[in-house]
Amino acid sequence: MRKVLLIFGTRPEAIKMAPLVKEFKKYPKKFETKICVTAQHREMLDQVLSLFDIKPDFDLDLMKKGQDLYDITSRVLLGLRGVLEAENPDVILVHGDTTTSTAASMAAFYQKIKVGHIEAGLRTRNIYSPWPEEMNRQITGRIATYHFSPTKLSKKNLLDESINEDQIIVTGNTVIDALHLVLDQIRKNTNIQNDVFSSLVNVGISESKLESWISSERKLVLITGHRRENFGQGFENICLGIKKLAEKYPEVDFLYPMHLNPNVRKPISEVFLENELNNVVFVEPLEYLPFVYLMSKSYLVLTDSGGIQEEAPGIGKPVLVMRNTTERPEGLEAGTVKLVGTDKDLIINEVSSLIDSKELYLKMSEASNPYGDGFASKRIVEYFMNTL
Template identity: 45%
Template sequence: MKILVVIGTRPEAIKMAPVIRALQSVPDQVDISVCSTGQHRQMLDQVLSLFHIRPDVDLNLMRENQTPSQVAAGVLSALDPLLAEMQPDWMLVQGDTTTVMAATIAAFNRKVRVAHVEAGLRTYDRENPFPEEMNRVVADHVSDLHFAPTLQARAQLLAEGIPARSIFVTGNTVIDALLWAVEQPLTETARQELLDNHLIRHVQEDSRHLILVTAHRRENHGEPIRQICHALRNLAQARPGFNIVYPVHRNPNIWEPVHELLDKVPGITLTPPLDYLTLIHLMKRCVLILTDSGGIQEEAPSLGVPVLVLRKTTERPEAVAAGAVRLVGVETDAILQEVDRLLDDPLAYQAMAQAINPYGDGLASERIVDVLLSGRCNEFVAGDRQPARIDPGGMI
């Protein structure tokens, strides 16, 4: 079986790395090629290096300040001749980036079957997140095989007429990656990164006075990121015993307002984006995480760290329902109110910290490879889009 894996960003690489490694472990059954579009060049390369994955093809599409349409155009035009030359049996993609959306269309046009990892996530709001919500809808409806992380994701696919026999509930591969990463010692690169950013004591000491912040999404550009920064500034002033660490995305729409409002504020450390392993070691020692990241919503519950989500909505409601995550939005007062509630109420804090992670057991990648190799994926005939009955309680 010939499989082409296409990845473009750091989150894709993190979540696809366990699948790639599992496929590479059976070379007698799978001829696997990895294609990087380079949508997020530097951060993508860090993750691939950590997992000892070297792309077979690098499309090198990264450019300064690209629009989603420019990224999509680049992926479509670059993948088309590659698919024609390689003629894989399957193309694997993960998530909801512009790389994923464009890659599925390129494969469809070349009549290459597509398997979508992390299928079925929805907010039902085209603007939140933007453009990810429409990217994943397109990817799911073009794909032939859907690896849903949860039963709710499966139910959402069924409700849209995706055939039940094309959906497999696997858990989320991010847990596979996380459970591997937490067992790894700090690399010399990660240790130097901690030293350079004055963070090494947070890893060496389990003080539980560390608050980690990540915020970068496109819908938080402009006034929302300024509101978030005002909340962090007020929080640092009100709680001088805590240390707030914010790895700042390089996008000027985030970098510039964050540094304008938070640079040199006592109690706040601004760093460049951190290596995945460095970030995981910091997360393990946090008392709280404030984020708009999807992956962190999935990872943190396994580490026993409460998460406040800096968004209006989330495509990961399972963690909210489990009690591990709370949506707080982006308004300054709302953020501060929820932080105070958690830090001042031990019972509320423990309820979140002890919630069960609903995203799996670390075996998702094995289930995905089992489906691909068992032949069950070949039972689905591309183009069959008959409406299916919703059965959220069942599992394929």
């Protein structure tokens, strides 16, 4: 039996690793599957663990108020030293581009433990965009033995960096696996539907608003933002753009679940002050299940997130990306996403175009999603059945 240790610490990582945890757990005679969380995001991570019924074997619980990248990196390294010494897994699996992933890979390297990198090969080639994610994923890529790439383009990026082709496996993205799991739960279980509705009312969304989105009586623009490179003027521009759009389209609703980071919330409070716009709704961060539900009811998504560029097209929602570069150019090529940066006028113009032009909207919403079919986790586990 081979021992596999999955390590993650943020909500996005947990969402994308959850279906992989579930897949490994199907084969207890082949794999001893252990989970370690760093809790780089504490509250938001716990929401996902609860949703997917995942109980970590190790919890570093490293989140501290005011922590920075120095703190996170050093705490992950030191926290994992004892875990890796005690467990000595055959392989650790990390995801994507977080500080947790990179520090965990370094910790495994120091003990000569092999690393498998899920969502490998994404690149912008600009180490400060996104920051620090681009350098995180490049460092992890240099350490990893196994590279599970979501697309052929991400495989090519690794080949261009002289990674051996035998070590690269194109699987699709596990975030699509997670999306399908959650939407399937919602569709099949009316109790879950009722719970989601109640949870959205509890965070401050009126029943009448929800019902109008569910019935498509009103269009919903769903907004998320958290990238460090957008802190300051970037987020101020985003907020100014949203305000102008809300004034221009009173018949359209704009919902913004606010990230907990003060650098995200400060410009919101400064631009909107006492928000008198009935069609702009600010709420606390949403758990994954209600967020996916709202995404399925939205008209379009305005975001600086990475994963949403993959998820939203999977359910036919156009995505406008508030970044100047993306490590997911497949979506640009397929036509499922567009880059708008933090240029206020560009944000206004592109959102307006999708609201005003049915032809443009259909072109984006009906484009084929290049990021997978929902079986990425199965492919990864099958690979290790034949390799470890």
